[in-house]
Amino acid sequence: MAAKRILVIHGCNLNLLGSREPELYGSATLDEIDRQIAALAEELGVEVSFVQSNHEGEIIEAIQAARGAADGMMINPAGWTTTSVGILDAVKAVGLPTIEVHLSNIHAREQFRRHSVLAPATIGQICGFGAASYLLGLRALARHLGVTGSP
Amino acid sequence: MAAKRILVIHGCNLNLLGSREPELYGSATLDEIDRQIAALAEELGVEVSFVQSNHEGEIIEAIQAARGAADGMMINPAGWTTTSVGILDAVKAVGLPTIEVHLSNIHAREQFRRHSVLAPATIGQICGFGAASYLLGLRALARHLGVTGSP
Amino acid sequence: MAAKRILVIHGCNLNLLGSREPELYGSATLDEIDRQIAALAEELGVEVSFVQSNHEGEIIEAIQAARGAADGMMINPAGWTTTSVGILDAVKAVGLPTIEVHLSNIHAREQFRRHSVLAPATIGQICGFGAASYLLGLRALARHLGVTGSP
Amino acid sequence: MAAKRILVIHGCNLNLLGSREPELYGSATLDEIDRQIAALAEELGVEVSFVQSNHEGEIIEAIQAARGAADGMMINPAGWTTTSVGILDAVKAVGLPTIEVHLSNIHAREQFRRHSVLAPATIGQICGFGAASYLLGLRALARHLGVTGSP
């Protein structure tokens, strides 16, 4: 059986990780995080590809392109979490199992950050663990796709 | 160095798991979930103990008793998620690193289930993955406690 | 055919009935009410058992225990009406036909008393008739269980 | 002593009962329901008369006319439940003991259906039992009027 393919999507400003408010978002750069994800993917036997953009339209199109090219998605919608119906609709349109992750614990921050318009279209949400949120998300998705029995 | 001790707390009605609305909460019983958690704990080299109660007061006292007896907590507050200031205050009082987990994706359910009064006192939240939410939470907590480099 | 078994659940402070704000809740004690219910049950040919508690946890566990031991439930959630997700979840978990009763007309009282979190999990609600709310509820439940053609 | 006279008031669209969304409102027609009510009235020794209208004004005037002609009222305000101050004011003006009934459990439906402007002027509310809501209401009212000791 072919390895499951997972698309990892990083929303706006995540390209600044490492230097951006490190007390909140951690000191690892996005490259370092992607390498951690890739290492765990190899360990779990899944394929991962990555996309980051500061343009909502590129995120929407990356999601659209995932149809047929990926078996699942892990998304950190970042600044679009609370407003982007476009990303919500794209996720619903492609119908792939999707997991939402956040570096910070959005439910412990400003009131306006606590609501995710994307959440109703996802399997689940992981937030507050910094870079580890992605690793946990990858495990969760791999399990959901039947790759591993236990996350 | 002594193994890290983690207290796993199951809120009200979780003793019914397996037979309770399985399409929402899965078909594993609480015992089976606890065994999965214990197995992963052994693999990770941490000690776990469990408590389940349908009494808020017992949960509060279990949290209080964790001071000195545990190094971290993983809590599924279940029906108390949206209202229990008592559990929130207990968690703040003992000051242990705490992770909040939910079997279902609370952010995709009825509006009143989407707000957690406990969240501001926790490191992070994992929801929507059924029994796997606990396993992911254990990995997250083990990593937070320095047991493992990667979750 | 065996007689249908009905569990009657009285929430917190209902043990004080008779002396508690009688202009609001009536002058019958809980024992007198239970006797009236039992008398009607006999007349209708159903079995009734009773539980009262000031502990939410005991109510939750009484509901859990009703699975297999009762064919229907009649609940006066009293002070937990507007907040207890735990009782709501227990009722949904056991899946028994359930009727909600209140002594006073909660929709004519303070604003905060008018919303029942339990209501969406019940067949219907009867409120405002004092002790008679229970008797009407018993008739309603007996009919729902097919015991009587007309309440 | 003369038999107590009870006016039963059916609000708008209730003339369609039986064919109207039967999964929600049941398959009995309004005539059948009225016959059930009349049969129970005879059994209880009260007189009942009926009015149904799709015109709020006719309902208001039926309530006004009940002063002196009836000893109590049972109203299903149907589509006017959430808005009609006119019906509320009529009930308060005639000052007769009044019971509110609903076929469906309004507290388990759309949010806008859960609030009754009429409720503060009534003795109590019965909802969710289909046609039986009326029968229970009749028992409740008969008891309130001193006709029967127990509903």
Added chain:
Amino acid sequence: MAAKRILVIHGCNLNLLGSREPELYGSATLDEIDRQIAALAEELGVEVSFVQSNHEGEIIEAIQAARGAADGMMINPAGWTTTSVGILDAVKAVGLPTIEVHLSNIHAREQFRRHSVLAPATIGQICGFGAASYLLGLRALARHLGVTGSP
């Protein structure tokens, strides 16, 4: 110059005045109030005609019919105050100067009575003076129509 013609409109339940909650609405009957209005009209040199209905539709049509037949209107929308867009639209459609009156001080009653959907289409509002609200309204309208220099 022809005498100014004023249409006085009484909303639902006002036909019960005198016997309806007299501590709130006073002990004068609607006929007595109309006679007081007519007497003052004669004194002021204006013509008055009256309409009362418990049917919103009849009120709407009375307002529509006022175009060409009246020079101004005085309306007590009673139970329709807070909801009737139909009456609001009728008043806007005929474009006659209109005054809103209430027997009770609606701004000192239940919250839901304090908002008038009609108000933005009227010259002004007089409330709280019982039957005298109408007499003051008649003076105000007569003055607005240029009949009298001072109300």
Added chain:
Amino acid sequence: MAAKRILVIHGCNLNLLGSREPELYGSATLDEIDRQIAALAEELGVEVSFVQSNHEGEIIEAIQAARGAADGMMINPAGWTTTSVGILDAVKAVGLPTIEVHLSNIHAREQFRRHSVLAPATIGQICGFGAASYLLGLRALARHLGVTGSP
């Protein structure tokens, strides 16, 4: 195959069209609009009948009567748009495909006009085009009923 029958329903105050706030609602009278609708109906090969009323009860009964007598309905609920649960329930009760039209763009007017309680029971909504809203609605309904391939 028999021609499809469409009932066109005009709510309160629409009988005043042409003279009523023409800058908002246009200068065509209701008769002229009905003639335009009839002409288009003939062109499309559907039968139309019309009802206008300022009485909510008559509208409810016209809708009820449409069951069996019409294949679809086009409704301008006018002043009842934001409040009439009675009209909503009638539409749901008869189960005919229904289209909601408004002369003005209700979403660009006062806040309270922007919400339609009827909308969830309709196929769709057309607003803002004056008399043309009806013509577009007729085309939409004809197409929905399979009369024409394209509106």
Added chain:
Amino acid sequence: MAAKRILVIHGCNLNLLGSREPELYGSATLDEIDRQIAALAEELGVEVSFVQSNHEGEIIEAIQAARGAADGMMINPAGWTTTSVGILDAVKAVGLPTIEVHLSNIHAREQFRRHSVLAPATIGQICGFGAASYLLGLRALARHLGVTGSP
């Protein structure tokens, strides 16, 4: 019997009347309005005195001083209408019958002007008639004090 004494209180900025937004508040100066009030008072046989201030404290103290010195008050709270609990408390403290007047129809203006904190402590409210609001208010108060049979 001594003539009834009425204190007329003008709130902040009313000293500018005549020149202040005349399309909204009219072209009469405060002196002219006071003269109209005085003339009507003479006609009605009541004594009037006047106070205007742009200082809330002076208004509060004028109200306090009215105890024993006046039999009733007519207040235009102007800019303090929506916020001054101090004026509300003063009116309640002196316990004199009080009428609230406004030049403009506050219920047809910006949302924040439509709520009066003073209203629950007054007999009634008159608004929208410019200077005539005061004259109508004087009549209403004279009648309330038993000076005249009809306003």
Added chain:
Amino acid sequence: MAAKRILVIHGCNLNLLGSREPELYGSATLDEIDRQIAALAEELGVEVSFVQSNHEGEIIEAIQAARGAADGMMINPAGWTTTSVGILDAVKAVGLPTIEVHLSNIHAREQFRRHSVLAPATIGQICGFGAASYLLGLRALARHLGVTGSP
């Protein structure tokens, strides 16, 4: 006279039509819809051009470019309906007559989809008719531009 030019604007994710949640949005692809629009445009004698983008910025710029290049616009703002002030401002800036269309009946969906920030800048809105919403919109716009007497 030159043919009127109409710009048809499709918002984000509409490029997926046909395969995207077909039970909600229909089975026609965007190309098929555009061909239907073009066919009707030819019939009506207007020129149409099309733009679709998943980038809000491209939509804004397409609207800006329409000034001088088009006589009217038909927009389906899709995922930007409820949030994009940028598209609202662009439409207001170019000042062209604009019609808003939606495939689904947004007023019958999730609460957050029911409000359009764009609506106050448009002539009217058509929603709920699938691909036909566009065809009806084209007719409405052609009529507004004086191309056809009747839509």
Added chain:
Amino acid sequence: MAAKRILVIHGCNLNLLGSREPELYGSATLDEIDRQIAALAEELGVEVSFVQSNHEGEIIEAIQAARGAADGMMINPAGWTTTSVGILDAVKAVGLPTIEVHLSNIHAREQFRRHSVLAPATIGQICGFGAASYLLGLRALARHLGVTGSP
């Protein structure tokens, strides 16, 4: 005359005082606080007894048991302040004069802590003075019970 008996009730988590967030709640343990209360009670000539529980049900039952056994109550509802209708109803049921105290100034903390459901059933509230809140409350209650002329 027998000494007045006062029941002092400590809500959930107050058994942790001294070590629990001392910058917020102070460094005195609950035992030390109780000793201070007892000392002042002796000075004032009143009898005090104490109860602390982390179980809402035990608090409710302690309040119930106070009827006949105490002359007044001082309650720190702690985590139940904002939600427990059960404690509110118990206090209303026993009808003893009751004072609410809080260690911290709840009106200066998170928004959700500022509302007390218990407050309407109490004489007054004292908050923000740490352990001294209890001592002040004891003085207030002693005075209310007529023990001392001045607190």
Added chain:
Amino acid sequence: MAAKRILVIHGCNLNLLGSREPELYGSATLDEIDRQIAALAEELGVEVSFVQSNHEGEIIEAIQAARGAADGMMINPAGWTTTSVGILDAVKAVGLPTIEVHLSNIHAREQFRRHSVLAPATIGQICGFGAASYLLGLRALARHLGVTGSP
């Protein structure tokens, strides 16, 4: 060591105490209350001075003047409790320890009285004990200033 100086500030309408709604505010005059406060101050060994004003500006200036002249303040903001940002800012500006007192239990009164804008700038709040609220407040402040070990 010099005696601690405490400024006692009485807000608007408190000069009427004794005659103002005595069932709510008690029958003691402000002078009597001030004498009670002074007597207790002498007993506690602190100096007290008093200010009362019906002018917010005078209160603000009294607070400003307290810097250097007082060691603490006790304020009953009365009618300004819910609105005066000016008093809040003055208290924050002078930085003196401040206690808020109310005669009545504001949390048991009308909704609008329950929120204090001043509260976040104070040590704590005492309300509901009539004149004794001041005496308790004085004890609390004396203790806060280190004058007494126990209030």
Added chain:
Amino acid sequence: MAAKRILVIHGCNLNLLGSREPELYGSATLDEIDRQIAALAEELGVEVSFVQSNHEGEIIEAIQAARGAADGMMINPAGWTTTSVGILDAVKAVGLPTIEVHLSNIHAREQFRRHSVLAPATIGQICGFGAASYLLGLRALARHLGVTGSP
């Protein structure tokens, strides 16, 4: 041409500048700020006069007196920003071009400080720059009055 006259108005507590929460409001005293404003006024060729008061009434009267005496106003409403309809009405009454300034960035502070009732009556708002907010405001007003081409 005569120099333009500008009235600078400082609201309550601004007389404390320099010592009042300097981390928020800066260390310059009001005198120093006024001198900076005067120096810039001289440079720009405009006349400035100043008023500060802790009495809302004095501010209202200063604004009233500006009619005829000033060509524009710059106001820091301070503690009255969010509540004073009196100041709003005064500004509208005199009709002078007015600029609102704040030392702190009110939109980054507590929620209740972010709304200015005055704003709709002003040309614009400058906030967050400490004393420089005034200097920028003076430049803006001078330019608005045509004194300078560029601020």
Added chain:
Amino acid sequence: MAAKRILVIHGCNLNLLGSREPELYGSATLDEIDRQIAALAEELGVEVSFVQSNHEGEIIEAIQAARGAADGMMINPAGWTTTSVGILDAVKAVGLPTIEVHLSNIHAREQFRRHSVLAPATIGQICGFGAASYLLGLRALARHLGVTGSP
């Protein structure tokens, strides 16, 4: 010392300035405004560069690129003011002193325009002065950067 570098950022639709709703936004084109800014920058001795985009992503990236390349930013977020968490996060990520400007007085416009999500991350806000808002903002920023002593 090197001249301070300031990045001026214009949000969506600002490229249309001059022709876009000139009564609201003025008649100067963006080029003209930029030239005015550049001229003042030269006068003040600071360097300015400009970016305008209708793509949120380009704005985010321009802000990201400013780190190291600019010493401060002046942003007119235009249509993204009320929704863009992405721009907010970018500003917080780069940590440069930032000033928010608006051409129109957003606090005097539609309710939805009055809230800026960006505001909490900025030094201050200037709005309502048309093109001059930018010039004032430049002065404010230059002063904040220490370039000039007085703006």
